[in-house]
Amino acid sequence: MSSTLEKTSSFLPDAIDLSHHLSTLAKNRVQSPLKGLQKYYGKEGMLSLAGGLPHPSYFPFDEVKANALVANTFSADASSSSSKGALSWIWKLFSTPSKENTMPISIPKYPETPEDVNLSVALQYGLANGLPQLQKIVNEFSKTVYKPAYANFATIIHAGNTDAWNKTLMSLCNPGEGILTSEWTYPSAIASMKPFGINPVPIKMDCQGMSSTGLREVLSSWDAEARGMPRPHVMYIVPVGQNPTGATMLAQRKKEIYNICVEYDVIIVEDDPYYFLQEGPYVHPAQRASSVDRTIPSDEKYLNSLAPSFLAFDYQGRVVRLDTFSKTIAPGSRLGWFTCHPTFAEKFERQAETSTQAPCGFGQSLITELLINWQAKGYLRWLKGLGAQYTQRRDFFLDCILDKFHVEIAPATQNTRFPGSDIYVLSEKTATSWYHNEKSVRQTLVSFVPPSSGMFVWLSLHFDSHPKFKEFGQESLEMQFWTALADAGLLVGPGIMFSASQLEAPDSAPGHLRISFSNAEFEDLKKAIDIFAVVLKEFYRK
Amino acid sequence: MSSTLEKTSSFLPDAIDLSHHLSTLAKNRVQSPLKGLQKYYGKEGMLSLAGGLPHPSYFPFDEVKANALVANTFSADASSSSSKGALSWIWKLFSTPSKENTMPISIPKYPETPEDVNLSVALQYGLANGLPQLQKIVNEFSKTVYKPAYANFATIIHAGNTDAWNKTLMSLCNPGEGILTSEWTYPSAIASMKPFGINPVPIKMDCQGMSSTGLREVLSSWDAEARGMPRPHVMYIVPVGQNPTGATMLAQRKKEIYNICVEYDVIIVEDDPYYFLQEGPYVHPAQRASSVDRTIPSDEKYLNSLAPSFLAFDYQGRVVRLDTFSKTIAPGSRLGWFTCHPTFAEKFERQAETSTQAPCGFGQSLITELLINWQAKGYLRWLKGLGAQYTQRRDFFLDCILDKFHVEIAPATQNTRFPGSDIYVLSEKTATSWYHNEKSVRQTLVSFVPPSSGMFVWLSLHFDSHPKFKEFGQESLEMQFWTALADAGLLVGPGIMFSASQLEAPDSAPGHLRISFSNAEFEDLKKAIDIFAVVLKEFYRK
Known part of the structure; x- marks a missing residue:
């Protein structure tokens, strides 16, 4: 011990x-x-x-209620529509959302059975360890x-x-x-x-x-x-x-x-907030349709598929x-x-x-009542559906990036910076280069390892080919680029914000940006990458 | 500054x-x-x-609702029933509660007007300073x-x-x-x-x-x-x-x-959590009926009546x-x-x-929606009613104490320990004394200043007449008495718990108990004083 x-x-x-x-x-x-x-x-x-303690008759809530989504609101199959091309499934998902199924839940102040969630208890002092x-x-x-x-x-x-x-x-x-x-x-x-x-x-x-x-x-x-x-x-x-x-x-x-x-x-x-946002490996769009297992996993299989x-x-x-x-x-x-x-x-x-x-007792009682209504099986079903939603978001966002750049995949064995993982290396898309340096060799501009979980893509910015690299160095260029993105209306996380090190990184280390694909509408995720590509181009021209 | x-x-x-x-x-x-x-x-x-941030479509609550009490649920006149004798108004208030008037309130995830409380905002990150x-x-x-x-x-x-x-x-x-x-x-x-x-x-x-x-x-x-x-x-x-x-x-x-x-x-x-539990001065039951103004004060008069x-x-x-x-x-x-x-x-x-x-966003949105529905005027009306409830509780509880002991009131001018305030001095009720000392003089057992606000009565315990005072001292006797009360099934706050001083008090200072009249049913408040009186009697006999 x-x-x-x-x-x-x-x-x-x-x-x-x-x-x-x-x-x-x-x-x-x-x-x-x-x-x-x-x-x-x-x-x-x-x-x-x-x-x-106040007497519970003085709590001005007799009953708290909600309309909650049913556990199978979201498809547990991330691939169900993603092979049909980006635009079609954006519109299917977001322009006319199908009417959601809800179920009513209720927490009375004085429930009839003692096992039920009790608002007069939830709203009282005490129970620092929860309902x-x-x-x-x-x-x-x-x-x-x-x-x-x-x-x-x-x-x-x-x-x-x-x-x-x-x-x-x-x-x-x-x-x-x-x-x-x-x-x-x-x-x-x-x-x-x-x-x-x-x-x-x-x-x-x-x-x-x-x-x-x-x-x-x-x-x-x-x-x-x-x-x-x-x-x-x-x-x-x-x-x-x-x-x-x-x-x-x-x-x-x-x-x-x-x-x-x-x-x-x-x-x-x-x-471990992102534990249930495990999205599986990112599969290149060309291979995706044929590679995905469309069956909804059993609870046991689902839980075993998650990193322990x-x-x-x-x-x-x-x-x-x-x-x-x-x-x-x-x-x-x-x-x-x-x-x-x-x-x-x-x-x-x-x-x-x-x-x-x-x-907060309002939150505790509503969430408890929801979980009781869903039951454990329902909550797992909800989590499967939620995971599939994030897989769709991750796939869509990375697809947008791939669409805007020339991509080479350095397989796991060649990846020295992230051993054991494929690394996606982005450079100019077109032959009529705007960011070639004098040697006219394809320059790595951005690289990333596709995430298999969570909300974020962590982009490495390879400014060593930037014309002002020697003048400013990596860290300064990162902040200049971040500011240029913000000026252009795109807010992302500057890499330096996430550094646990108090020491300056060597200039050979790349800059970074953290981009979240968890919240924006799909069309905005696409717009964001459009802005990113244009600002990056301008940034090399300066 | x-x-x-x-x-x-x-x-x-x-x-x-x-x-x-x-x-x-x-x-x-x-x-x-x-x-x-x-x-x-x-x-x-x-x-x-x-x-x-997660997309709000992933929040499994479409709408949160409640049945809330109306603002004038409680009479704003504390004296309305208290002059009729204890038992009659206990039963009126607690045995067959009249059906409460409630009003429905609701917070939709996506309200139609932007001014309305918005569940998709309340349940999202951000707004550390509130909705x-x-x-x-x-x-x-x-x-x-x-x-x-x-x-x-x-x-x-x-x-x-x-x-x-x-x-x-x-x-x-x-x-x-x-x-x-x-x-x-x-x-x-x-x-x-x-x-x-x-x-x-x-x-x-x-x-x-x-x-x-x-x-x-x-x-x-x-x-x-x-x-x-x-x-x-x-x-x-x-x-x-x-x-x-x-x-x-x-x-x-x-x-x-x-x-x-x-x-x-x-x-x-x-x-200042007890600010709206201002109960006014405690009036002896004999004078209460004639002394109380039964009109509900205007908002202005009410606010001016409160300590600033x-x-x-x-x-x-x-x-x-x-x-x-x-x-x-x-x-x-x-x-x-x-x-x-x-x-x-x-x-x-x-x-x-x-x-x-x-x-918590659930709590924030429900309370905000309640206050919006009540409006400022309604909230003040609720607070007036709540204050009156605590006045009734305070009066009932102190009345129970007065009922069990012989009481002498040392008026403000004679009160050296609490200058400016009447002090209630309790001693044996009956002539056949069980706690007279040899001198057969009325001994002060307990004293208190009737609170004009809040939830607590702070009892001073005058153990200097206790037969074992010299052996144990005040602080030890306080804890022995507190333990005797707990053994007899009555839990109160031991005074020493509330001491900010790290030094031991002189033995001439009285012991204390904090007793709360805010939460228990009225019949239990009465029972508590019964237990207190019996245990105190036994405690002096030991």
Whole structure:
């Protein structure tokens, strides 16, 4: 068992609620000499005048209801219409949406059966670990889907993964420590660390995200004095559809990383919002029609097709998994859950007591009621459909890119920067070149590894052929290009925003942009690539 | 203007979202040389592929609805039935509740008019400062009700006052600093400070809460070396229905405290969840029927009857006011708002970006839609009715206490411990005394100042007449008595839990209990006092 489990951060608040006090006192308490008083308080036991709770009759909501989509709203077959050419299926999907099937759901303030979701409970204080019905659902879900490798794992509700990460680092870290991260990572995760005097320790990446070799190198050669901090004992990782690179880590790599973390006593915080946006490998449009299996997978086959969670290898209880409903239901849910060792769960609950308390009761009860109505099978069906939607979006967006550039595919074996993965190398489309350099050789302008999960394409910008490369360097050109895109009306994520490294990258490293294909209408995704191609052309002319 | 305004806590995260980056860059950016591209992105301006946002068609809620109580659900006249004797009005109110009037409210995913609350927006990322319609409502509410003494105050949504306080102290304080608090205060507020290396600096209290004399004494004689910390520049205060003492601070005291804070450059954080639970003075049952004005006050008269907010005196922008819907709508709302100087608001928004982000969209949209349906007038009517409900609860509960004990009222002029306030002194009811000491003089057992706001009665326990007082002392007897109550099935708040002082109180100071009359059914409030009286009797016999 990890010794880190027993460490306590200085940021961990003391227990504050009465039940903690009560249980401590109960250990030493004498039995009541006043048995006669039991007539006063009946079967519920305690009559509590301890908390500052309003009476539920003062909650001005008698019933909360919704019309919710049915679980099979979206086709679970991503390829069903994509082989007919881009325009036809855009219009089919978006111009005249077919009438959606909905089902009514309802949460009464005082339901007739005690098992039902109860609005008077959901809207009251308490239950920092979530509505009992929701606790049960997420616990069973984690058990079935992620299959933790130890029995007594705990699940506890939180208010979204950003909040959960904040609670995690305040529970596990102390000022002056470092956290292992991928060299490119979610900027908010780093912005959360810094105010606590905690710094990211970037680890090299490849096409599967964090490199296990890179991780071992950093940990095995750790020089606390030179680094100015002790060897890190916490890792932050987004293993599926990584933000920003889109990389997805498969079982073998996860096992390697887990074993290194055992060796060096590192807690793995698995922030996995994109887990159910696993889109499968990108297949070139020419091969797509013939390569895709159109049968809807069984639940078992579907779950087995997904990259496993770190929990599946976690025989020691050193993984803290963060799940969120932000991508599978809606970001405004501000609801998710931890799956972790009970020791950690207790710490997270204490963090919640002095900050968020329980997540919003309206959101909790509506989402719980939806999941109860869908049942586990329905939720899996919804997730299959959602995954297929993202596959269609990914395919459409990459198809648009391929349409605008000359593409060469450097197969996995030749890919030194992203070993094990095909890399798509873009250059001028037409023979009448506008961005050839003097040597008149096809210049790599942009390259990317097609993502197999998530919302993002991570473009590498090869400005080494730009006429002003020597004058400005890669990083400055990246920001100039980003600004030129913004001036032209296209907003994307500048690569430098996602850098976990405080050091300047060597000029030989490419610049980057993170482009999201998750939200825009299909016609806007196409427009965006049109703008991108025109601005890139202009940018080389300047 | 406060110099503290410009201080920045080390706990304040950097700005992380793209709009900050964008606005910085926009300052230096050249006009686009690519005007022709405007055809691609139309009137909305920017085409954004920057954020990791799901498309709203993937939110499985088409419409969220509720049956909400009408604004005049509760009588605004607290005395309407209370003069008829306890039992009759309990049953009238609670045994056969009259059918409640409800109104349907609804939030569609895509409303037809752009002004309407929009579920597809509420459930999306973004808007850390809240739904536009809600922003407007709370801003107008703060302006009308609290009347800030400067024009450019800001309002910004948060996820409940506990969360807001956490954000406030992380924005305004640094490790090693102290925060001015009342000597008895909300324990969660202190539990939030400690992990950041921040300690409470307790100030003496009287019947109006924090003493201005006590405050000046502490600030004027501050010895940074002896105290081991610089003079505090932040105050945490619950000025209405204070937790735990129930004290309410009136205008004159607030003005005094505000002026001292100007003199010593202190930011006042006004945590005011009980503001609308102002119950008026407690009138002895014998005088109640004849003393009460039964007319429902006009909105203006009602608002003028309430103790003013610190904002009303805040000509410098040094007040951070925390409002919550927890007591006026429901605790599960996890929703409230800051009213403060824009400089602070910007810091709180940045804290939200790396933790809670926006509050839950389900809760935001339902509460916003409710307030829109009620309109400002309806919400004020709801608040008047709610206040009257708490007045009835307070009166009923104190009546039950009076019924069980012999009561003497020490008028304001004789009250040295709580100057300016009547104090109710309880002793044995019957002549056949069970707790007379040898001298056979009426011994004070319990005393309290009837609260004029909030949820709590703060009982002082005078154990100096207890036979084992010399053996155990006040604090130990307090916990023994609290445990005896718990053993007998009655849970209340032990006084020591609310102490902001790290020093032991002198044994001459009384022990305390915080008892809440806000939540239990009326018959249970009565039962609780029955248990209390029996346990107290036994406790003196031991």
